[in-house]
Amino acid sequence: MQKIILKENLNELIKTWIKKYEIIAPVKESKISRFKKINSPNEIYNCLLTDIPAKTHFIPEGETLLEHKDKKTIEIEGKIKKTILFGLRKCDLNAIQVVDKVMFDKNYINKRKNTTLVGFFCENPDKYCFCNSMELQDFYDLYFYPQGKNYIISIGSKKGEQLVKNLPELKKEIKIPNPKNFKKLNTLDIEKYYKDERWKGDVRKCLSCTACTAYCPTCNCFDIKELINSDIKTIQSKRFHSSCMSKNFSLVAGGKSFRDSRTSRFKHFVFHKVLYFKKQKGRPMCIGCGRCLRVCPTKIDWVNTINKMNRKPLFNFSRFSFKKLKETNK
DSSP: OEEEEEGGGHHHHHHHHHTTSEEEEEEEETTEEEEEEESSGGGOOOSSOOSSOTHHHHSOTTEEEEEEETTEEEEOOOOOOOEEEEEEOHHHHHHHHHHHTTOOSHHHHHHHHTEEEEEEOOSOOOTTOOGGGTTOOOOOSEEEEEETTEEEEEEOSHHHHHHTTTSOBOSSOOOOOOOOOSOOOOOSOOGGGTTOTTHHHHHHHOOOOOHHHHHOSSOOOEEEEEEEOTTSSEEEEEEEEOOTTSGGGGBOTTSOBTTOSHHHHHHHHHHIIIIIHHHHHSSOSOOOOOHHHHHOTTOOOHHHHHHHHHHSOOOOGGGOOHHHHHHHHO
16 A cells, blocks of 8 residues: 655654654764654754664663662563654665564564654665665565655555555555665675685775674674672673674683684675575575675775676686696697
8 A cells, every 4th residue: 555745744744753652763963874763853864874774773782681689680671662763764674674583582572563664765875885786675664755746655564554544545556666776786696705815805904893793784793791780789781782893702711713813704794694694584684785885994895896706707826837838838
């Protein structure tokens, strides 16, 4: 089902939602755009993909999972008010679908149950976007598509339908196109490239700064730390983001790190996003938003690296026998 609304009436619609729901939407603070609670539709920054993804709503840094006090352990269940997460691009909607496949704790599940996902068509993709290469699906409660003076609203769930029940229904439904891309990942079949020498170029530039995983909307790895409150009577188990690009990530008792080399960590990041997760869950973990490429301080472009491998094999001079060449030319 699809409904229609004049663009000039969108703010009034959002105002009616604010009366009943908590609205989380893109805002711009200083030079950084992120998802944050708003009190007015005028606060919404809906021009570009946000710098910081929406995962911070569902998996905030330092959230409390357990509280230990007076010999009792209380499980924090993450209950929130009914919330609308507004302005999600198709890539970010798919990122939430990916994380849904691996997060099962009460904190996450309760937040998801009480959150309605409202998507917005991406009109301004940049040179880093390659979402059309990553098998994205239609996943939303509502999805807004601009057409002339109107927004066409696709309805994906009963929760979404309730938000626009008073709007007129579109007489003839239209097919929503995919956003434009200026970048493309030419193949997802990258298993054969694991030992390719061209990874060394990216690895040499990698600083292991973990920015790629911090800004990635599907990276969900975490550590749990036990923190003692100032009253020395209460201990809280808190969840903090972790990164597979850090050497300590795979460190175990005795000092052994299973991904000791930067090469193994870098390859794991790429192959997990493109190949390993798809083998396990049926779809790539990467959603092609390009955030890892944007924030990389040394401008590593692993998408371009894979495309080079796909186009032309690297000639391995170490295996070439000049003796055989002379014999051939006799």
